[in-house]
Amino acid sequence: xxxxxxxxxxxxxxxxxxxxxxxxxxxxxxxxxxxxxxxxxxxxxxxxxxxxxxxxxxxxxxxxxxxxxxxxxxxxxxxxxxxxxxxxxxxxxxxxxxxxxxxxxxxxxxxxxxxxxxxxxxxxxxxxxxxxxxxxxxxxxxxxxxxxxxxxxxxxxxxxxxxxxxxxxxxxxxxxxxxxxxxxxxxxxxxxxx
Ligand code: SF4
Numbered sequence: 001x002x003x004x005x006x007x008x009x010x011x012x013x014x015x016x017x018x019x020x021x022x023x024x025x026x027x028x029x030x031x032x033x034x035x036x037x038x039x040x041x042x043x044x045x046x047x048x049x050x051x052x053x054x055x056x057x058x059x060x061x062x063x064x065x066x067x068x069x070x071x072x073x074x075x076x077x078x079x080x081x082x083x084x085x086x087x088x089x090x091x092x093x094x095x096x097x098x099x100x101x102x103x104x105x106x107x108x109x110x111x112x113x114x115x116x117x118x119x120x121x122x123x124x125x126x127x128x129x130x131x132x133x134x135x136x137x138x139x140x141x142x143x144x145x146x147x148x149x150x151x152x153x154x155x156x157x158x159x160x161x162x163x164x165x166x167x168x169x170x171x172x173x174x175x176x177x178x179x180x181x182x183x184x185x186x187x188x189x190x191x192x193x194x
Contacts, residue, residue: 007040011118014111018091019059024107026092026100032059036087036115043192044079045121046070047112048088048163049130050100056093061086066165069174070127073164076181077188085119087112089134105134116156122191124156125184128163136160148180150187157191159184 015035021027034051037060046062054064062070074081090100090108100108112134116124126132129143136151136158143160151158161180167173 007118011040011115014114014118018111021091021111024090024092024104026090026094026104029095030092031056033091034059034061034088034093035091035111036061036085038081038085039083040085040119042083042085042119042121044083044123044125044188045085045087045116045119046125046127047131047135048086048127050088050090050097051093052097052165053093061088062164065168066163069164069168073177073181076178077184079188085115085121087115089131099130105130109134122157123184123188124158126158126160128161128166131163132160147176148183157187159187 018035019033021033027033030051034055038045048062048066051061052064052066054067055061061067070086071081074084089112090104091111092108094100094104124135126135132139132143132146136153139146139151143162146160147162148159151160159180161184162173162177164177167177
């Protein structure tokens with residue numbers, strides 16, 4: 001297990017490897033790999049699908065319209081962006097924002113697993129169907145069936161949520177996401193005090 005005071009360095013070293021990774025074909029299409037960012041000791045982590053065009057250009061996660069909506073949602077849960085950690089299941093942008101393939105997800109998976117092992121979050125929010133399927137494949141349920149519910153696995157509480165980008169096009173999902181973030185606030189109080 002990584003010691004408390006080494007977390008930042010170990011995470012930084014991992015992110016340097018991601019920036020030059022060529023393990024899958026997405027390396028050929030990207031402008032920048034987007035390892036993720038936030039507090040290396042975050043209690044809450046958010047995992048999305050993949051970087052979009054703004055993220056690819058800036059090398060930072062959730063900085064486009066979906067990111068601005070995520071910032072709003074964080075406030076509803078009583079969270080500050082700098083206290084959480086935000087990343088994606090694949091670290092490079094798929095062409096035309098297509099869903100990453102299983103092969104790409106598998107190639108990138110060790111980086112996500114390493115981030116979770118280093119940061120040791122108590123709660124992990126899975127943003128969208130691709131993150132749900134990649135991290136909790138055993139559930140075999142759709143995001144519509146499980147959003148806002150808590151699932152404990154390996155000592156971590158996972159909460160599937162609609163992806164903020166998808167919700168931007170579906171006003172109904174925007175409201176559901178807002179309600180789920182209010183529920184998350186209650187769950188945070190429960191889990192973090194325990
Ligand atoms: S998506 Fe992941 S595995 Fe593929 S090149 Fe980027 S960092 Fe490497």
